[in-house]
Amino acid sequence: xxxxxPSRVVTFVAAVSVALSLCLxxxxxxxxxxxxxxxxxxxDGQNSQACVRSKHHLERNKHNAVAFYxxxxxxxxxxxxxxxxxxDEYIQHNPLAANGFDAFIGFGxxxxxxxxxxxxxxxxxxxxxxxVITHALATGAVPVYTERGTKLVDIFRLDENGKIVEHWxxxxxxxxxxxxxxxxx
Numbered sequence: 734x735x736x737x738x739p740s741r742v743v744t745f746v747a748a749v750s751v752a753l754s755l756c757l758x759x760x761x762x763x764x765x766x767x768x769x770x771x772x773x774x775x776x777d778g779q780n781s782q783a784c785v786r787s788k789h790h791l792e793r794n795k796h797n798a799v800a801f802y803x804x805x806x807x808x809x810x811x812x813x814x815x816x817x818x819x820x821d822e823y824i825q826h827n828p829l830a831a832n833g834f835d836a837f838i839g840f841g842x843x844x845x846x847x848x849x850x851x852x853x854x855x856x857x858x859x860x861x862x863x864x865v866i867t868h869a870l871a872t873g874a875v876p877v878y879t880e881r882g883t884k885l886v887d888i889f890r891l892d893e894n895g896k897i898v899e900h901w902x903x904x905x906x907x908x909x910x911x912x913x914x915x916x917x918x
Contacts, residue, residue: 799858851873
């Protein structure tokens with residue numbers, strides 16, 4: 734009689750599970766490729782109705798998101814940014830900021846008054862459906878952006894008219910040490 738070692742059983746079961754999972758993933762992916770639709774969402778969990786696919790509309794959305802951001806902070810005119818590029822609502826996902834364009838204007842005016850040398854240099858812009866993502870280097874607002882600056886990723890959702898209606902952001906200080914020599918932004 735052969736003795737079954739528990740660790741071999743666990744290893745066998747894990748291997749079978751992984752194999753089945755991979756097979757199921759391949760089947761789902763193959764089925765999904767034929768039926769795939771971009772999935773977008775807003776803060777209320779509903780799918781977006783403004784998924785644009787034309788190059789013209791994607792370029793418009795990229796332009797509007799960059800102009801909104803740079804007008805508000807580099808040109809120090811958040812009120813004009815909202816007038817030109819703001820939609821019917823402004824849902825804010827940064828926990829330190831309130832919803833609404835009035836709150837955005839108040840924050841922007843206070844921030845640019847407190848840090849007149851603040852500058853955001855957008856290095857990359859990506860658009861898909863009704864989302865625009867910017868990757869930027871923020872400087873000139875020490876200690877908020879730190880001496881070396883802060884790397885920022887902002888995600889904007891735009892409505893069917895190309896107006897900003899929702900915002901998420903992530904930021905981190907530029908590292909003091911760089912072991913690979915590649916820029917962080």
